[in-house]
Amino acid sequence: MAMRLCEGLPVERFAINHLISADGNYELPLLTSFPFTIKVFSYAESAQAFPLNWHERLELFIPVEGRGSFRMGERTLTFSAGDILVVDVKSFHGIHEFAGANPKAIVVTFLPELICTLGSLACDSQYLIPFYFQDELVEPVLRRTDRLSSLAHAALRKLVACYFGAAGGPHVEAGCKAYLLEVLYTLSLHFGFSEQAQAVVREQRRMAERLRKIHSWLRDHYAEKISVADAAALCYMSESRFMKVFKKATGSTFVHYLTQLRLTEAVRLLRETHLSIAEIAARVGFNDQSYFDRKFKEHFHATPVASRRHAVQ
Template sequence: MKQPKPEQYHEKKRHTEDQFPYNTYLCTIPDDFTEVPVHWHEEAEFIVIQKGSGTVFVDLTHYHVTAGDIIIVLPGHLHAIREISGQKMEYENIIFRPELLCSDNHDVCFEKFLYPLFSGQIHTVVHIHPRLSYYPKIHDLIRTMDQLCSKKPAGYQLALKGSLFLFMFQLLSLDDKKELSNIQQRSLDKLKFIITFTNEHLEESISIRQIASACYFSESHFMKFFKTHMGISYIHYLNDVRLAHARNLLVSSNLSILEIAQKSGFENASYFNRKFKDKYGITPRQAR
């Protein structure tokens, strides 16, 4: 198997439009999906919890979140969203590309503040909750941006960019001074490798031996490493990614269910049907 290149360690799907790279949408777990598998991308993302509770994973930390909480995910950071059994969570995603705020001239705002923030040289808070003294300022900016996107008055893009600049100012003032150790950074890099390797070979049969070898780990060390950092086994993760890929193909393509199963790495159609129903509560045919 070909090993993925470092620059391929991320989700390449764009979540925004090129002309004004800012987007917002609402999701509900488990109604829309039971989880968002771990991934990373080049956009910045704010996860704003509206109702209920759940778990958000960012880099090597799991956060229990409830209504009102805000999770900050800057570009390049691993993150996932998971259901808490028996509970529902409604949340808003705000996603934008850094170039929305970065001028071509690379002025002082870019050089001194935005680039260090977006590239990870400056570390800011991840979990913002209502009990924090600065929460009202952050929450008010989120509410302002939502209102602008909802009403879209003439020139709203100007006001939206202004609000984002104020948001970045608040984040910079909350620099938590925490830096990843070399060991933590190596663990994150290895997780990114595993995620990309999995996605690039999704149609193939991936054994623990193969993925462990690609990581230069023994099988036992690989399984312990993955479970420690991700909270689930690799086989569980692999099946989740394959099922999510299959579900997307079911609604976005005209491929047969057998073809979709094969393109998602399931060699046995009956096994695919059973796992899909276990995961989503409906059959693949009902998902179309």
């Protein structure tokens, strides 16, 4: 069952040392418009040790051949082909050992805002509970022998086929998100929700409701000049309280969130209008086109001109 997940797929030799910073942060760029990727790694000929690392991305580790152990903070978990590990990305983690004739694993990684962000429905936060509320007494692993394993693997097969089986575009992204949600829903059913986790979710919902006003306001006024103080006033909070609540509810600073909102609208205008780059920059709230170009490339790994050219091909 597990080996069929990666049949015919491109396989990379596991080598990530060059992507890990001095403080252990594993820096893997993802598209801002769809922060999601799947990699199939081979560990048989890895010339380097398996480095411990941390990152803000969420991650599922699915061994498809071989067996070994995986470090997550102070815990070391055994795994074998067909298991699904929900990685505790908040702590240092990584493979401890991986044995077999041809050890391979699929790694699914994505940013939390792909699933749940400021404007999401309250129920969307349930999908992320297995990542954020891991019980020390419960292994964050869906074993291949567990009752819901077949359902999770059925969803994984659809997810992998969708990601690798087409040329790209919005239909592929929509399919990947749908199948990813199916995987996450199955994991949520398997792990269940502790009262502590539910209490935190209720608190997140309460904070989201307080921030809903600013979310609605930004959709209509994102191009205007707006400071943190202005946003805090709309939510009847002090600046310090607003920044803390906003970061906790969205996983992002207000300035980063606003910039991302503006850049997302810029992408739409590049695709759907014939406005010049300078006109688009001004329309979405950037007074300096060179700064707009720099932030656009930083987020999308392409210039506005290249992005427009790609959209019309």
